[in-house]
Amino acid sequence: MTNDSLISIHDLKVYFRSNSEHARAVDGVSFEVRREETICLVGESGCGKTVSALSILGLIPTPPGEIAGGQILFADQNLLELNEADMQKIRGNHIAMVFQEPLTSLNPVFTIGDQIGEAISIHKKLEAEAVRENCIQLLTDVGISSPAQRLKDYPHQLSGGQRQRVMIAMALACDPDLIIADEPTTALDVTVQAQILQLFRSIQKIRSMSVLYITHDLGVVANIADRVYVMYAGIITEHGNTAQIFHDARHPYTQGLLASLPSRSKRGTRLHSIPGAVPNPAHKPGGCPFHPRCPYAIPTCSKEYPQMCDYGQGHLARCPVLFEGGG
Amino acid sequence: MLSFIGRSIVQKIITLFFVSIVSFLIIHLAPGKPSQVDPMNPKFTPEVVERFRKEFHLDKPLHVQYLYFYQDFFTGKTVSWKDNQSVLKKIWERFLNSLPLFIVGTIITWTLSFPIGIRSAIFRGRLYDRSATFISYLLISIPGFFFAYILIIFVVTQFHVPVIGMETFGIGETSMPHIFMDRIWHLLLPSVLGATGGIAVLSRYVRSQMLEVEGQDYIRTARAKGLPPEQVHYKHALRNALLPFVTMFGLILPGLIGGSVIIESIFSWPGMGRMAYEAILARDYPVILTVNFVSAVLVLIGTFISDILYLMVDPRIRL
Numbered sequence: 001m002t003n004d005s006l007i008s009i010h011d012l013k014v015y016f017r018s019n020s021e022h023a024r025a026v027d028g029v030s031f032e033v034r035r036e037e038t039i040c041l042v043g044e045s046g047c048g049k050t051v052s053a054l055s056i057l058g059l060i061p062t063p064p065g066e067i068a069g070g071q072i073l074f075a076d077q078n079l080l081e082l083n084e085a086d087m088q089k090i091r092g093n094h095i096a097m098v099f100q101e102p103l104t105s106l107n108p109v110f111t112i113g114d115q116i117g118e119a120i121s122i123h124k125k126l127e128a129e130a131v132r133e134n135c136i137q138l139l140t141d142v143g144i145s146s147p148a149q150r151l152k153d154y155p156h157q158l159s160g161g162q163r164q165r166v167m168i169a170m171a172l173a174c175d176p177d178l179i180i181a182d183e184p185t186t187a188l189d190v191t192v193q194a195q196i197l198q199l200f201r202s203i204q205k206i207r208s209m210s211v212l213y214i215t216h217d218l219g220v221v222a223n224i225a226d227r228v229y230v231m232y233a234g235i236i237t238e239h240g241n242t243a244q245i246f247h248d249a250r251h252p253y254t255q256g257l258l259a260s261l262p263s264r265s266k267r268g269t270r271l272h273s274i275p276g277a278v279p280n281p282a283h284k285p286g287g288c289p290f291h292p293r294c295p296y297a298i299p300t301c302s303k304e305y306p307q308m309c310d311y312g313q314g315h316l317a318r319c320p321v322l323f324e325g326g327g
Numbered sequence: 328m329l330s331f332i333g334r335s336i337v338q339k340i341i342t343l344f345f346v347s348i349v350s351f352l353i354i355h356l357a358p359g360k361p362s363q364v365d366p367m368n369p370k371f372t373p374e375v376v377e378r379f380r381k382e383f384h385l386d387k388p389l390h391v392q393y394l395y396f397y398q399d400f401f402t403g404k405t406v407s408w409k410d411n412q413s414v415l416k417k418i419w420e421r422f423l424n425s426l427p428l429f430i431v432g433t434i435i436t437w438t439l440s441f442p443i444g445i446r447s448a449i450f451r452g453r454l455y456d457r458s459a460t461f462i463s464y465l466l467i468s469i470p471g472f473f474f475a476y477i478l479i480i481f482v483v484t485q486f487h488v489p490v491i492g493m494e495t496f497g498i499g500e501t502s503m504p505h506i507f508m509d510r511i512w513h514l515l516l517p518s519v520l521g522a523t524g525g526i527a528v529l530s531r532y533v534r535s536q537m538l539e540v541e542g543q544d545y546i547r548t549a550r551a552k553g554l555p556p557e558q559v560h561y562k563h564a565l566r567n568a569l570l571p572f573v574t575m576f577g578l579i580l581p582g583l584i585g586g587s588v589i590i591e592s593i594f595s596w597p598g599m600g601r602m603a604y605e606a607i608l609a610r611d612y613p614v615i616l617t618v619n620f621v622s623a624v625l626v627l628i629g630t631f632i633s634d635i636l637y638l639m640v641d642p643r644i645r646l
Contacts, residue, residue, distance in 0.1 A: 057551055084556075092553030099551075104544040108643060109566050119552040154642040170552065 006177055006210050007056070007095075008032035012070035014051050014060060016281075023281040025051045027234035028070075033178060038204055038211040040221045042257075043231035044278050049214045052231075053180045055080075056212075057097060058087045074178075093123040096171035100183040102163035106155035112166045113151030119173040138169040142199060161192035165199065172203065179204075180212045185220065197223055218261055222246060227314075230254050233279050233289035240315035250309075250317035252294045288318070296321050328638075335634065339627040346623040350616060351393050359610055360385075383408060396616060405613045407606075414617045418599065422583070424493065425598035428590075429583050431518035436525035443526070444533025445568075448541060449560055459530065466527035475520050475593045482516060490516045492595045517594045521587055536568040543567070570641055577633030584622045 014026040026048040033039045041049045054060050056072055056079065072079040079090065096119075099105040107115060116138060117131040126134065132151070139147030142165040155163055164184055171179050181200065185193040201224060204211050213224060221228055221242065228245045230238040230253065238251040249255045256274040276293035279285060285292050291301035298321055308316045309323035317323070380386045384395045399405045405414040447456040466474075482490055489495050495509050540546065541564050549563040588600035599618070606614035638644055 059547060059550055088553045088555060090553070091551055097548075097551040099544060099548060101544060105548045107545040107549065107563050107567070109570075109641065110563075111642075118549075118554065118558075122553055122555075122558075156643050167548075170548075173552075 004035045005032045006035050007072065007074040009052070009056070010071040010073070012052060012055060012072065013068040014048070014055050015066050015068045016064045017066060018064055021282040024234055024284065025281050026055070027284075029231070029234070029236055030070075031229045031236060031239070033210045033212050035177075035210055036204070036208045037226040038200075038213055038224055040225035040228045041212065041214045041231060042216065042218065042221055042228060044216055046278055046281070047231045048234040048281070049216075049231055050182050053097070053182055053212065053214055056180065057091050057095060058082070058084075059097075089123070092119045092171075092176070093174045094176055095178045095180065096174070096176040098164070098167050098171045098179060098181040098184045101187050102160060102167050102184075103155065103187075105167060106163060108155055111152055111154055112158070116151075116166065116170045116173055119170060123174045134173070135169075138172055139166070141172065141203065142166070142169045143195075144169070160188050161195060164188060164192075164196055168196075168199065168203070172207070175207065176209065178210045178212060180214070182214045183216070184213075186215075186217075193220075200224060218246075218257060230257070233284055234281060235289065235318065237290065237319075238317040240311075240317075241313075244311075244313070244315045248311075248315070250311055250315065250322060251319045252296050252322065253290050254317070256293075332635075335631060339631065342627060343620075343623060347397065347620060348393070350619045350623070351396070352389075354612055354615055354619075355389060355392075396613070399613075400617065400620070405617060407611055407614050409606075409609055409611050409614075414613050417602065417614065418617060418621065421597060421599045421602045424596065425583055425587065425591075425600070427514055428517055428521065428587060428596065428598060431514060432521040432525070432587075433579060433582075435518060435522035436529060439522070440526050440529035441533055444530040445537055445560070445565065447530070447534040448537035451538060456534075459534075463527040463531050466523050471520065471524060471589055472593055474523065475516075475590070478516060478520060479593075488512045490594065493597065513594075517587075517590050517596055521590050533568070533572070536571060537564060540564045540568040570637075573636045573640055574633045576636065577629035577631070578626070580625045580629035580632075581622050583625060584618060 008030075009032065010030050012026055012029045013024070016023040016025055029048065029052055031039070031041070041052065043049050051060065051065075055067060056074075058079065060067065067080055070080070074090070074095070079087070082090070106112070113132070113135050116135045120126060120131045120134050121128075135151055136147045139150055144150055144162060144165050150158075150162075155166070158166065164187075167184070168179075184200075185196050188196060197220060200211060200213070203209070211224075213220070215221060225242045227241050228239070229236050230245070230251065232253050238245065238249065238254045240248075245254060246258065249258055253274070256272070259272040260274065262271055274293055279289055279292075285302065287300075287302040287304055288294070288297075288306045291297040294301065296319075301321065306318045306320055308318050309320055310316055311323075384392050387395070396405070403413075403415055406412060407414055407417060443459055447459045450456050479490055482488060490513060493510070493513055494506070495513075541560075546559060546564055549559045554563075584599045584603060587596075587598060588604050590596070591598040591601040592604070603615065603618045606618065
């Protein structure tokens with residue numbers, strides 16, 4: 001942990017209990033976000049990315065969810081120990097979130113001016129007129145044209161890209177230190193996706209915020225990330241800066257992901273795919289959770305939980321087999 | 328907006344026309360004839376029956392009878408076959424009797440169901456929710472007439488107030504406050520009884536609507552903004568959960584007629600429902616058909632009000 005760390009998560013464990021099953025959705029995840037940087041959390045659907053993000057804001061529904069352990073340190077306090085009232089002062093104010101589906105994430109029966117203004121009036125306690133001016137400024141910042149008219153619009157009157165811009169404006173409303181973006185471009189088409197990514201990069205620079213960007217899309221990662229955490233089945237499997245991950249991947253899972261990327265140079269050949277499927281969080285294999293799908297697996301992989309191996313310069317990978325073999 | 332209202336009024340008049348035909352046919356298809364209500368009565372000699380049939384055009388073909396009936400109906404000349412009184416006047420009197428019962432019952436139902444249902448959803452699975460669920464199912468399962476008798480026995484023996492009818496016989500002799508209190512007592516029990524079933528069903532429905540909305544993404548967004556729980560539940564969730572009830576609100580109007588037959592019978596309340604029921608037993612076609620027509624009109628007015636309300640509360644609906 002360095003001095004410029006904004007938020008650091010230590011050994012976070014989030015379990016979901018149902019009558020018969022006990023799903024370890026997040027199983028000992030640690031990462032940190034430093035000031036003014038963009039972090040990507042990458043992994044397949046169901047690997048625990050979203051659950052990790054939601055637990056930062058205390059939005060895991062309990063029950064069935066349960067924070068089984070760990071710490072989330074933000075501004076010298078452990079967010080997991082805060083009560084609901086204190087957590088409300090953090091949400092939207094210091095840490096804001098942008099969700100995946102902008103259509104369902106906006107309330108259909110309130111105008112967007114109302115929905116953006118709400119966060120401002122709750123946290124900053126401004127007059128109605130000041131809130132309105134603030135909203136107009138925010139909409140301008142996220143690139144929405146004629147913002148004063150748009151304030152009176154309802155979500156269904158906007159396009160998908162505009163809706164996501166509104167969501168971002170809402171997240172920016174109180175000038176948070178950290179924005180958590182949970183696959184914000186997944187529901188959008190590619191050109192709009194590029195615009196939204198560009199928007200994230202520029203607001204991150206202008207407002208000197210930190211962004212925790214959650215995605216399964218390695219193309220997005222290459223575009224936006226300073227550092228990358230790769231997640232698999234509830235654990236962090238590899239961590240490094242963007243160059244280390246893309247050019248020097250050390251974990252078999254990261255290597256598999258990169259090999260699966262379609263590219264023009266591989267045109268005409270069969271796409272690579274990682275054999276097998278993501279394990280059910282309720283029935284995870286013992287030892288390294290990736291070993292049933294791993295081409296390098298040796299018998300000890302199914303018995304021993306793998307330790308993080310240090311490749312230097314902050315590059316870590318949770319695969320002792322490759323570490324000892326290839327050094 | 329105006330064109331929508333115009334279009335919908337025309338559509339509803341057409342619907343009403345078909346309703347009039349269908350209800351007329353159904354009444355005439357039903358077994359039994361008006362002239363056969365009391366065949367054992369020595370006064371009903373074949374000649375009298377024949378005169379009766381002539382008098383009321385029952386010897387004419389159906390479509391002619393239909394025309395005769397609606398001609399009388401729209402000129403306001405329809406009379407009951409039983410006592411030769413104007414049907415519209417009879418219905419209007421009964422309507423005024425039913426109205427307070429309906430209004431008080433509806434107010435009790437809607438003002439109690441919503442707080443109960445909303446709180447059940449918010450405290451889902453807790454003691455409050457589970458006891459509300461238990462009591463709801465209890466009230467749904469107990470037959471209305473049985474519950475009514477238990478309540479009547481309880482009120483009469485504990486408070487010594489008469490509750491049958493609209494007022495105590497001979498109360499007109501006493502002072503105004505007395506009459507007023509007597510009316511209130513007589514109104515209270517049937518209204519509460521009429522409301523219990525409604526509260527049990529409606530609060531369950533409110534609860535499930537509210538639970539569904541609470542699981543939506545925009546509720547998570549509202550919480551992620553740092554809004555306090557009251558604002559999340561009562562602004563963001565409730566406003567969306569209320570939408571389906573706007574439709575229901577229009578559809579309670581017809582309850583004015585059919586909703587209270589049992590309660591009115593138990594309490595000897597001279598309301599519309601009981602009148603319709605008695606008219607059916609007596610095969611008093613003009614009364615049955617007029618009540619039928621009025622309730623069809625109420626249904627259509629109700630749906631029209633719902634449509635307009637929906638337009639006002641759901642911004643996604645535009646014309």
